[in-house]
Amino acid sequence: GAVVSQHPSWVICKSGTSVKIECRSLDFQATTMFWYRQFPKQSLMLMATSNEGSKATYEQGVEKDKFLINHASLTLSTLTVTSAHPEDSSFYICSAIGLAGFIEQFFGPGTRLTVL
Amino acid sequence: DAKTTQPPSMDCAEGRAANLPCNHSTISGNEYVYWYRQIHSQGPQYIIHGLKNNETNEMASLIITEDRKSSTLILPHATLRDTAVYYCIVREASGGGADGLTFGKGTHLIIQP
Numbered sequence: 001g002a003v004v005s006q007h008p009s010w011v012i013c014k015s016g017t018s019v020k021i022e023c024r025s026l027d028f029q030a031t032t033m034f035w036y037r038q039f040p041k042q043s044l045m046l047m048a049t050s051n052e053g054s055k056a057t058y059e060q061g062v063e064k065d066k067f068l069i070n071h072a073s074l075t076l077s078t079l080t081v082t083s084a085h086p087e088d089s090s091f092y093i094c095s096a097i098g099l100a101g102f103i104e105q106f107f108g109p110g111t112r113l114t115v116l
Numbered sequence: 117d118a119k120t121t122q123p124p125s126m127d128c129a130e131g132r133a134a135n136l137p138c139n140h141s142t143i144s145g146n147e148y149v150y151w152y153r154q155i156h157s158q159g160p161q162y163i164i165h166g167l168k169n170n171e172t173n174e175m176a177s178l179i180i181t182e183d184r185k186s187s188t189l190i191l192p193h194a195t196l197r198d199t200a201v202y203y204c205i206v207r208e209a210s211g212g213g214a215d216g217l218t219f220g221k222g223t224h225l226i227i228q229p
Contacts, residue, residue, distance in 0.1 A: 004159075034216045043203075044160065046216035058218075085129035093159050095217075104150070105217060 001029045004096050006108035013084055014116055021079045021111045023094030029074035030096035034105065035067075038091040050077045084115045119143065120204045125224040132193040138204030141185040146208055150182060151189045153200040154222070160203065163189065174225050199227045 003026040013019050018087040020057040023033055026113050032051050050056045056069035063082075068080040081088055091112055121139040129133040140149060146196040162194055164171055164178045166187070171178045177190040203222040207215065 006159075036216070042220040043221055044154075044217075046218070049216055089158070094165065095159070104162040108162065110157070110159050113159070 001095075002026075002048075002098065004030075004094065004106045004108040006092075006111050008063075008111060009109060012113075012114045012116065013030060015085050016083055017045055018080055018082045019113060021081075021094075021113075022078070023077045023096070024109055025096045025098070025106070028098040028106075030098055032097050033071060033077040034095045035069060035077075036068065036077050036093045036095070038093060038110075043094060047079075049114055058086040061077045081113065084113070086115045087114055089115045102114040119218070120222060122202070122204055122219060122222050125226065126217075127226050128194050129147045129198075129229055130196060130227050130229050131193055132153065134225055134227070136189040136191075136202050136204075137186065138189070139186045140204070140206050143184050143206050147206045147217065148208070149178065149187050150183075150205045150207060151176070151178065152203045152217075152219075153198075154169045154206065155197075155200045160219075163202075186224040190226060194225075194227045196227050196229060198225065201223060 005024045007022045035047045035093050037047050038044045045058050047062045048056045048058045050071040052071045052074050058064045067107050070078040093110040094109045148165050148167050151162040151163040154160045164176050166178045180187045201222040201224050203219050
């Protein structure tokens with residue numbers, strides 16, 4: 001099956017710094033990638049939809065200037081959490097769908113962000 | 117909001133069949149039923165999906181009622197590695213659907229040794 005990777009798998013940073021998370025589709029080209037956030041003991045919440053070569057579409061309540069998304073190629077999308085604060089600590093998960101309409105989204109393993 | 121209702125938790129003995137119910141009484145004609153699961157601290161994993169016919173693959177079977185208002189995911193011989201949160205999701209037609217998924221709270225399935 002299709003494989004999606006994320007890097008790093010976990011990161012600890014100081015409050016006020018920025019953190020970049022990468023999402024890669026390893027064996028297929030992803031026209032669309034999604035970013036989700038999951039707080040402890042809660043379900044996944046969609047943050048934004050990223051299409052290659054165009055601006056990301058953010059869900060209501062997600063600050064686009066705080067969570068910068070870049071989808072520069074068909075295999076890579078990045079999420080940058082700018083000026084991170086402790087309340088941004090969460091599990092960030094990306095998913096991808098490929099060309100010609102996959103029937104399912106393929107999820108990455110997630111990135112655990114802890115902001116001190 | 118999620119369009120599905122699932123029990124928050126279930127237990128199942130190892131080696132037995134695990135039957136996970138899902139209510140989706142407001143499902144529309146062009147919406148499919150998808151099942152994903154999430155093992156602790158991992159990304160979700162696709163299991164199966166269907167429209168109105170029962171479906172089976174190497175992981176599970178999906179039984180959809182005739183009125184399509186509910187469905188059951190069946191893991192035929194549960195193992196300890198099947199302990200996870202199982203999400204039932206309805207979404208529009210497969211293939212080309214470029215929308216993110218709306219996850220409900222899911223069912224935490226615990227397989228007991």
